[in-house]
Amino acid sequence: MSLDLPQLLPQIDAMGESAAARAARLAKLLPQAVEALDTAAGLPAEALEARLARAGDRWPGAKPTDEPLDAILPPPPHPERLNIAGADGSQIYPDRHAPLLYYLINIGTILIEQGTGSRPKTSTRPSLRYEDADLYSESDALINVPLVNGERDVAEMAALADLAESSHPAPTLALLDNGLLLWLALQVQDQQREPADRLLADYLRQIDRIQAAGAAVAGFMDRPRNASVLALLHLALLPTEHVDEANLRQNRFRGLTDRALFAQQLPPGHRSARFVHASPVNRDFRAAGHEVQFFYLNTGEDWHIARIEIPAWVGESPRLLEWVHAGILGQCKATGGFPYPLVRAHELALVSHSERQTLETMLGRAAMGRGLEARSSQKARTKRWTGARRRHRL
């Protein structure tokens, strides 16, 4: 056994203590946050706008929309017919120790024609990338993890756009297992700005396609850790003249999450007000006509609070917003609060360890059949030797 668990016991114990102390501290903060929501909702719009203006563009809090901050909106009726498309992706990252240099993106999709009783359409689309143009940047750097993730995100959105177009004109909701913003745009270094910008443009084009097909699109985030609504409440409680960087940093709700706040507020099936996502990446989305908004939704089981991200054109269309709200709730009933299409899309996309091993054996054979040597690095082989060792199981 490599992990010396007895040695860890005191640390595990201390961690439990720390978690309990933290939970007790946050439980005391929660009523204050609930009260702050009430106070902030009662502020005149100009007063809040003045504070927001002083906070500036780099402040990371949520911004209000046309809905009152403390709005609690009941579930709308489910449309009789609604197509629900789900997409998820997985990947094998390039590994210089593997027999051949490549990476793989695998996209799983499902299209449920709710209300027809028919068997959903599922698909799995694997794509092997191995050309130099796929693997290396202009400066000869090997493609990195954020870029591979970005390509996967674009492929997921493209798969949803395909399904939305194929479903037209039936009412369709396209669901993504994550937020809508392309995080790659924040993660890459300057030397990878060009491929990242290209991916961002492609991603936005796919959302254009979904919009043109008349479908709604939403990103579903389970167990969100965001606290941007709480940041807004902290801002709202500051007198306008005290809104500065130092005071904004002294967030009185630090450690608390929006999810904890809305678990107090939202009955099952209800959603919060919509807010505008404060990320700098949202500027690009806004420029393309897809500013990202979000709301919290109690998906109905055990106060399961999810964060739903939507483009503004979905949020501002009562019809599309109803599809998102009612469509997600309908798909969460059987699966304990997480949408069925996303459970299945993940299952369809997942590349297991044994599938990866089989793929690499096949790639090795394909190379050897053409007289090429395709062997793992010595380091990878020694890891296999030791990894295969029998271990005592706890």
Place this chain on the structure above:
Amino acid sequence: MADHTIIGRVTRCSTRGFVGAIRLPEPDLPTFGSLCQAEAQQGRSQVVGLIYDISIQDDEFARQLATAEGVTPEQLADSQANRQVPVEFSALAVGYANAGKFHYGLPPQPPLTLAPIHTLSDEEALAFSASLDFLPLLLSATEVPVDDLLVAALRRASALRPRSQRAGYLLQAGRVCARLLGRDLTRLETVLNGLAVTA
């Protein structure tokens, strides 16, 4: 060669039998007590098996849906028809075919992993069951519902024959069973009662 239908592929095996997997069972295949065969010895022989167990593996997701409220017809159809939950069936080796002839004993080698498993055509099943020499091997099996399997296999074999020969076939089978199970009258009675229903 008779027309064969592939009903699955071997996933694990021994000389005593083999286990096959399929993605979705057809309404008629595989069924308890039917004969099947899988290629062995690089095609030189075919192991003949009697299907005695068909199981559908579950997983946590299937268990969640089974107990959940609000499963829609579309989700049900997806889980039953699309999800790749393999159906496994187990076959007891009761003989093998070699050079166009059936032998009633354990095969020299088991089939290989992923060998296709075929049904026996009616003519082949008729020829294989013409001899009742597979019954001792079947009765000696352990951890298999032998009595029910025996009755199901013999009833199927008799149904392949012209109506006028069916009672005679079952009577002959009953006599062999009486000889083989002479020391276990309770089991013999169960088997004979099972055969009598169709006689």
